[in-house]
Amino acid sequence: MFNKEIVRIFQRHCLACHDSGTITDISLATYAQARPWAKAFKEEVLEKRMPPYQAVKGFGRFHDDYSLTQREIDQIVSWVEGGVPKGDDKDLPTSLAMGGWLLGQPDLVLEPESKVNISAGEGDEYRCLTLGTNLKEDRWVTAVDFHPGHGAAVHCASFGIDLSQVRGTTDYSLDCAAADSLGTWMPGQAVSRLPKNVARLLPAGARIVMRIHYHKTKEAVSDQSSLGLYFARDQATKPLRTIALAAPETEIPAGAERYRVKVTYTMPEAAEAIAIRPLLFPFAKSVEATAYRPDGMTEVLIWARAYRYDWQPDYTFRKPVTLPKGTRIEVIAYLDNSDNNQNNPNNPARAVRFASALCELSLINVREKT
CATH class of the missing domain: 2.60.120.230 (Jelly Rolls)
Structure with missing residues (x-):
């Protein structure tokens, strides 16, 4: 039922964008507003285009994961395939209060x-x-x-x-x-x-x-x-700094659908990673950052797939990621410079020079145990 289950999912994951006065012209706040979009929304969540959470599960663990759970996806699909029932108005939740500083008045x-x-x-x-x-x-x-x-x-x-x-x-x-x-x-x-x-x-x-x-x-x-x-x-006592991992300038041939770009960075001193932010414009298909530690251990920090260059959040790790001195950070991105890329600024596609940061890492320095 919309009034009992679906609207609560929308409150948690969707209404920040899909409500009156927000960035989209599609509101999902009420049954009357959401019903015409039910089939389209089902397709969006099944294809995992909405919400636009691009970090692939299982590759990095992050705070505030706003992607839908499998149970929430199943509930939306069942609601649509069951004829989009409205439910009882008495089951409607309290409307979310919008606005206000979330952490109280700033300094x-x-x-x-x-x-x-x-x-x-x-x-x-x-x-x-x-x-x-x-x-x-x-x-x-x-x-x-x-x-x-x-x-x-x-x-x-x-x-x-x-x-x-x-x-x-x-x-x-x-x-x-x-x-x-x-x-x-x-x-x-x-x-x-x-x-x-x-x-x-x-x-x-x-x-x-x-x-x-x-x-x-x-x-x-x-x-x-x-x-x-x-x-x-x-x-x-733990100053935070950000480093940008930038790829060397390269030329992406016209028509290339999976052009591989790689950048590496070796940690000059021990640190902990607090957050990571993939940064790719507008040719990106995916970006993956991996830490290769001196002891031979390997950890994927993030894998962002089906990348949207207009949606580039910071992903904060649930726990700081340890990066000992000598750890090699490798970032690999695949770029699409073909006519099939809807974000390609050139039509038809042409060879372009690419020189951009692939991601940012927010770090704190730490003392290594001896």
Whole structure:
């Protein structure tokens, strides 16, 4: 029954995107709204295109896995094949409260100096906004949250510490160079603090670069999203840093459907991996990161398949992954530069030069036992 079972699944996994005033124009919040999409939604969940969780189960263990369980998939399929029954209104759950800072009021809330205007139409726009912190002393960031100003237009966002000291705060160009990642936001993404004593340094006077992906709507809109920062009370004993594993420049032949790109990185000192984020545009089919430890042990950190370049969350490990000094991190990606790739910016496909980071690793240094 929709009112007893299916709507609760949608609340847990879907309504952050599929509700009124959110990034899609397909709402699943009520029976009347969801019923016309039942057969399409069944196909989406069976093909595991929705929710867009790209980490293959069994390869890495992560916090806040928002993919559907097999039981939830079976419930949705049974509901559709059983004639999409509504059920009794008395079984409806309480509506979820939307909005509000998930971890309470942040220690610092930042907003752009002016609103961002997005024209009406179809397609996407990307803007880079620089936010001044005006901090008088170094602070240690333990969590980041983001509030979209216009939920129907903001698709996702990422944040980092500004590298450029010449960028103006009203410069919305796409030069989003950042020294260190602060995090990402997608609708429905859980917000949590870093592990105990782990934090990311935000230097005094630092500025934040916020890259927002907008999806155009039927009408022109204005957006003024905000970023909330949560600080540690004391100096962190385990500073968090991010490294980008970038592939050497290569040429992808036109028509290549599974072009293999590999990058390796050897740990110069012992560390623990807190999170990983695959980063591939827009030719990616899959990306796999594997740790080869000096003792011969091998561990797949993540395998992201059916990759969506417009949906690039951070995947936080349930437990920090130990990477002793000398561990070799190998990242292999398969790229599709054929006409069959719907995301290919060239039609027809042509040979392209590719030079991009394949993934980011967030690390803390540790002392090895002797």
